[in-house]
Each structure stands twice: as structure tokens, then as C-alpha cells.
Amino acid sequence: MISLVKSWEAILPKFLREDYSPYQCNVSSNREHYNLRAKRIHFQNRIKTWLNTGKNPFIKPVECSHCLFDTRIPNIYIGADGLCNMCMTYQKNFKPEILDSELQTFVNTPREPGAKVDAVVGFSGGKDSAVSLCLAKKKLGLDVTAVLVQNGFIPDLVIENGRKLCDMLGVELVVLNIDLAPYIKEMMDNNFKTGYPCYKCGDMFHKAIQDYCIENRINRIIMGRNWWHWIEPEVRSTRWVTNEKTGLKMQLFALPFVLQLTEKDIYRILDGIGWSTVKIHGNSTNCVIPGLVEYQVSKRLGYHPELNLLSREVITGFLEKEEAKHQLSEIKDNTETLKKWVDRQLEEIKNRA
Template structure:
């Protein structure tokens, strides 16, 4: 081989990089991270650049080295993207294999078994109500398309008696709630609205230029806590989510997460209905159309909350990629969404910094006034 064709991005032998050949033949002398494959979750590092500490930087560097050896492409010069999803080497716990596929795709393919999802569906449907429960399950209903399809499917296809619970974080527009009420009325389902106070957390993140967190992650934790508390109070042991990807990916892909309430000791099932049924985005829109209901149009990767579209510019500027890239990558991996459509959904990033600041200040002022009135 001449010096001319021994560039960092083109050191190959057949379909395999020289680095990969070396790893196979002399792997016993290499560090463990180069010898073994592992899932992103085994890296145990933060995602989306949050708390990018020394350990995270080291793991990220190792995954980039591993990618370079596997593919012959230098991720320190230009990010290397998975050929099947949107994950790339800018994300600390991701590396790309010799076949061009990332470790998240690799883990999903290795651990996915349809029979496990089928078994989880039967377990969910056959779980009896707790004494005192008036419905079979709660549907975590955001007012968006995916949770709407979960609500429709639970009622019309599975025949479950359900209550729709919408957790209002202060950034879900009034018209989304009203639109959600129309769907619940159409299905004969009660809509319960629970309120959480997200604005102070958003203000703190905003003041730190979103280097200390991403509001959607904070909201998710508060959302789950509010719904779980409601279920315990009302003796409900099953929660249906509009999630399009796994709850667990190893040691096997699962749609269900079991949660034990600390105070009561009761166990709850959090069940991802669109995922267990292997619905696609086309299926979702078809079901909505057949039902005669549509979502409110909102900028950003959301059909119910304005926050993702308001913070995307600042977070994108910090990370170098869209903050919702991870979520859409998971949807691509599961087959819910195709890669090109996912890229299209992340292509328009608007700078809504001032609109965000005004809205957060308005929410905090409303919060202060409400506290003053109580006093």
C-alpha cells in the first residue's frame, strides 16, 4: 500500500479497516473498550452534554477512537453518523461499528424479540384491577398525537375502561387542552388535568444557558411522578404511555417498566402501547384520521408543548446538534419513523430566545401572584 492511500479515512483492506483487522488478530493486548462491544447504556455517562465531566469526556474520547478503528473515519475531524439512524459520534455514549451501524442499533437488533412484546401485552391486559379502582388504566395523555392514539387504541381496540390524565406543565397551550377534551368527549373518557410547576426549573436552566439541563428531561420526571401519585390515590395499577420506543433495551427489549411506590409498596405497570403494537407514524396519522381528530400545530418536535420549539436554538448551539436527535433516533431504530423524515423534522431550528424569556417571566409572575393571593 502506498503512502498516498494510507489516509486516516481510507485505511481499508477489503470491507474491513486495518484497525479492525488488527483488533481481531491482536485484541488481547488492547484495552477492553476496543476489544468488546457494548450498549450506550453500559457507558453510564450523561447525554446531551449535561454534566460533561472528566469521566464523560474520557468515555466519549474512547468511543471516538473505537469508531475510528472500526470504520477508518476520523470522528475528531468530522462526526461519523450511523448508516441506519441519526446517532453519531458527537454523542458521548455512541460509537460506530465496522458495518457502519451504531451501538444503539446493534443492541436493539440483538435484544429485540417480538414474542417478548406479545407476552408483555398479554400480561398488561390480564392484570386485574385493584380493589376500589373505577377504571382499568390511566392513559398518560399529553394532547399530542402519540398519546391520542394510545387513548383511542385502549378504548376502541382493546376495550379498556380508562381515564385520560393530562399533566399541565404550564407550557401546554389552552387550545391543546381544549382539543384533547374534544377527543375524550368523543371517546366517552374522563379527562383529568394535573398541574406541575416547571417554570422555575426552566428559568434556572435558561439563566445557565441550558448547560445544566434540558427542560423536557425535568418535565418527564415530574410528569411520571404526578401520574403515579394519581394512580396510587385512585387504586389504579396500570399506566398506558404514548411512547414509541423501548422502556428497556437490555438484556432484552421491553415495552413495560415496573415502578414500586415507596409509600404504599404498590407496583405499577408503565406500558408503551404504540411500541408494543409496533405502530409507525403513518399508522398513527391513519388512526387519527379515521377517528376524525387532529392535533394542534406547534413548532418544534412536539404536538402538545411549546417548550421544545422555544429552547431548541440555545440547546442546539451548546451541543452542536438538535436536542431531540436522541428521541427521534430511537423512533427510527424501532421503525416508527424513517431516517429522512426524522432529519426533516429536525431541520428547522428557530431562535425563540426572547419569546422563551417573556413566557417564562410571565409564568413566574403568575406563580408569584397566586402565592400572594393565598396568603
């Protein structure tokens, strides 16, 4: 009987026989560039879910029993135990001792010759990076510089509020500028089928901070990220980047994640030092973009574009599932406000040219 089962399994397609992480699918979670290949993989993942659970995702999306991921997401499938493939991968590869080792490596890495500080904190002015700045200074005892990357959509109030925290901690605040508006305009013109602004901003944000570190010979970058940098072959909080021109090796380190903080922990720490973040619609404490694009992107996808981020926060234990759902429950149509912001930024860029 067992041999018959094994023979039957052998003729099944590979995607039905083997488990795999969402990243191995190599398709966008928010359906950017949703081409024939992406549609095929999405179809396969729904078939896999149907066979695993007995629930038909073509009639109604099947949701993970632990996080918010469901079968509307192209690279997600649900296993027989009710967990999505992201939760499966995280649980299989998470080892606390690895995070402990990464923390020790980061703290004990010496400065590069010529560097004036131990590390840069990628400081957005929001709650997670604010806690990272505070803990880097007070808990880890590092001499740091806060670097804020202004994408044109971070309100002045957020920057001034962040400056107050830096003054309180005795930390220098450096503001770098990037021009995100042209990319958002292009995405808007294509109904966001070719990209999601926060992903593009993230790439530009990392490049700006790394360029600053290369110029100032700083080899450590602290991020306010509350989820993993790598999930395979093991969950890691650190991403290593080497600049080919200078040979500088930089550690990008997710401090809230390595310390396994929760959102409640973060607010408790900030309350303890008497500092609060600015509340912005769109599940943000620093940038207006998530709240300005959520209606258009949600209308195209059928789900909130920040579902992916909050699902990862639920998986790591940073957020509870019901709280995550609550944070995504209100979607506002800010299309006209988005156009005004983008037009104003494009005009400023034109005037600088």
C-alpha cells in the same frame, strides 16, 4: 497467526475489545454535566469509531448507517458494519414474542380493589398519546381515565382539543399541574449545561401520574411512548414501579411501541376518527418547550437536541430516517419568546404562593 491476533487483542483497552450500549456509558446524550469523565468516554467512543470504520470522527462526525446517531453524541460509537451501538443493542435484544407477552400481561392484569377504572392514559394532548387513548378504549376494551399533566407550557388550545377527543370517546379528562418554569429558568441561566427541560418534565410528569394512580389504586399506566422502556438485557415495552408506602405495583406500558405502530399508522388512525392534533414548532403536537429551547441548546451542542428522540423512533421503525431529518431541519431562534413564557409562569407561581 490466530494466537498472535488473540494476544494483540488481549492487551487492548477494554473499551476497544468489548461492545456496549449507550446506556452502559452512563453519560448524558445531550452533554449535560459534561465533566472530565464524560469527556473521556466521549473521546474513547470516537477512538473506537475510528478503529472500527477507518473514518476520523475528530475531523468529521461519523453517522450511523441506519439512524441519526453520530459521534457528536457522547455515548455513541459506530461499529465496523456502520451501525451505532444503540442500533446494535436494539437488534440484538429485540424479540417480538416478548412484546406480545407484555401486551397480554397488561391486558389481563385485574384491577386493584377500590379502583374505578382499569388504567390511566398519560395524555399530553399530542398525537401519540391520543392514539394510545383511542386504542386503549376501542382496541383493548379498557375503561380508562385520561390524565393530562399541565407543565405551564401546554397551550390552552391543545387542552381543549384534547378534551374534544375525550368527549368523543366518553373518557374523563383529569388535568394535573406541575411547575416546570423554575427549573427551566435555572437551566437557561446555565446555558442548559445542567439539564434539558424535556427530561426534567418527563420525570415530573411520571411522578404526577404515579401519585394520581397511587391515590386512586390504579395499577396500569398507558403511555404514548413509541420506543422502548428497556433495551437491556432484552427490549421491553413495560416498566414496573412499586410504591414502597402502599405496595402498589404499577405497569408503565408503551402502547404505540408494543403494537409496533409507525407515524403514518398514527395519523391514519386519527384521521379515521375525525380528530387532528395541533401543530407546534419544535417537532411537537402538545408542548411549546422543544421549539422554544432548540436554538440555544443546538448552538451549544452543534446538533438538534431532539436528535436523540427521533433516532430512537427511527430505530424502532416508527419514523423513516429522511423524515426524521426533515423534522429536525428547521431551527428557530425563539429565545425572547422563551423568556416571556418563563417570566409569565414564574409570576403566576409567585401569585399563587
